[in-house]
Amino acid sequence: AKQDGRNTYHYYDESLDKVSDDKFKLLQLLRPAIKEKQFKLYYQPMVSLNTGEITIIEALLRWPQPNGNMIGPDLFIPLAESSGLINDLGKWVLQQACIYCAEQRRSGTSNLRIAVNLSVIQFKDGNLYNTVEAALHTAGLPPAALELELTESFLMDEREQIQKQLKALSELGITIAIDDFGTGYSNLGYLRNFNATTLKIDRSFITSLCSDEHDEQLVKAIINMAASLGLKTVAEGIEDEATLNKLIALGCDIGQGYYWSKPIPGDGLSELLRMHQPQ
Numbered sequence: 001a002k003q004d005g006r007n008t009y010h011y012y013d014e015s016l017d018k019v020s021d022d023k024f025k026l027l028q029l030l031r032p033a034i035k036e037k038q039f040k041l042y043y044q045p046m047v048s049l050n051t052g053e054i055t056i057i058e059a060l061l062r063w064p065q066p067n068g069n070m071i072g073p074d075l076f077i078p079l080a081e082s083s084g085l086i087n088d089l090g091k092w093v094l095q096q097a098c099i100y101c102a103e104q105r106r107s108g109t110s111n112l113r114i115a116v117n118l119s120v121i122q123f124k125d126g127n128l129y130n131t132v133e134a135a136l137h138t139a140g141l142p143p144a145a146l147e148l149e150l151t152e153s154f155l156m157d158e159r160e161q162i163q164k165q166l167k168a169l170s171e172l173g174i175t176i177a178i179d180d181f182g183t184g185y186s187n188l189g190y191l192r193n194f195n196a197t198t199l200k201i202d203r204s205f206i207t208s209l210c211s212d213e214h215d216e217q218l219v220k221a222i223i224n225m226a227a228s229l230g231l232k233t234v235a236e237g238i239e240d241e242a243t244l245n246k247l248i249a250l251g252c253d254i255g256q257g258y259y260w261s262k263p264i265p266g267d268g269l270s271e272l273l274r275m276h277q278p279q
C-alpha cells in the first residue's frame with residue numbers, strides 16, 4: 001500500500017499496483033467501472049465561519065476496489081479526462097450529488113447546498129447545461145442549491161465557449177466557485193467574466209498560514225480583494241484551531257478541512273448534519 005501524505009485512502013491492491021504505470025490497462029479497468037457505476041461519492045462539509053453552520057458540502061469521488069481499498073480521484077480523474085470517459089462519470093456525479101443533497105434537505109437541513117467539481121472536458125461536449133438541468137430536475141433540487149467548482153486553469157482554455165455556458169448556468173440560478181485559487185495566473189477582475197461568486201483559496205496557502213508571513217499577506221490580500229468585488233471566500237485544508245482563528249480574523253467567510261471532517265460517505269455525513277441542525 002502507498003500512502004499519500006494524510007490522504008490514506010490512496011491504497012492500491014497489488015494487481016493495480018502492477019498496472020499503475022500502464023495507463024492502457026488502468027483504462028481497461030476504468031471503462032467497465034464507469035459502465036457498472038462502481039464509484040462512490042464522499043462528502044465533506046464546509047462551515048460558515050460566522051455561524052458555525054454547515055451551509056454546503058462538497059462531493060468528492062472515490063473508486064472502491066474489490067479488496068476494500070479506495071482509489072483517490074487524483075489517480076483516475078486525469079485518465080478519465082484524457083479518454084473522454086469523464087463525461088459519463090461527471091454526469092453520474094452530478095446526478096448522485098443532487099439526489100443526496102435533495103434527500104438531506106427533505107430530512108431537515110432544508111437550506112443545504114452541494115458543490116460538485118467539474119472537469120473542463122465537460123464543457124466541450126456541448127451538453128453540460130442539459131446534463132445539469134436534468135440532474136436537478138430528477139432530484140427535485142432547486143438550481144440555487146448547486147455550486148459548480150472549476151479550477152483556475154480552466155479559465156485559460158476555450159474561454160468564450162466556457163463563458164457562454166457558465167452565463168447560462170448562472171442565469172438558471174447555479175453558483176460558480178473557482179477552486180484552488182492562487183495557484184494559477186488569473187486576476188480577480190478576470191473572474192467576473194466567468195460569473196464566479198466564490199473563491200476557494202488553495203490548500204497550499206492555508207497549510208502555511210501560521211508559519212509563513214508571505215502566505216499570510218497573500219491570503220489577506222485575496223480575502224480583501226474578493227470582499228471588495230462581492231465574492232465569497234472559502235479556505236480549504238483547515239486542520240487546526242490556530243489556522244481557523246487566523247482565517248476568522250482575516251475575515252474569511254467559509255472553512256473546509258479535516259479540522260471539522262474528512263470527506264466521508266453520505267450516511268456518515270447525514271449524522272453529522274443532524275447533529276449540527278439547529279434545535
Ligand code: C2E
Nearest residue numbers: 060061072073074077093117118119237238239257258263
Ligand atoms: P479539490 O477539489 O481541491 O478537493 C479538495 C481535496 O483536498 C480533496 O482531495 C480533499 O479530500 C482534500 N482535503 C480536504 N480537506 C483537507 C485537509 O484539511 N487536509 C488535507 N491534507 N486535505 C484535505 P481528494 O478527495 O483526493 O480530491 C482530489 C481532487 O480530485 C479534487 O481536488 C478535485 O480536483 C478532484 N475531484 C474529486 N472529485 C471529483 C469529481 O467528481 N469530478 C472531478 N472533475 N474532479 C474531482
Ligand code: CA
Nearest residue numbers: 058117149179
Ligand atoms: Ca473542489
Ligand code: CA
Nearest residue numbers: 179180200236
Ligand atoms: Ca481545491
Ligand code: CA
Nearest residue numbers: 151179180203
Ligand atoms: Ca485540488
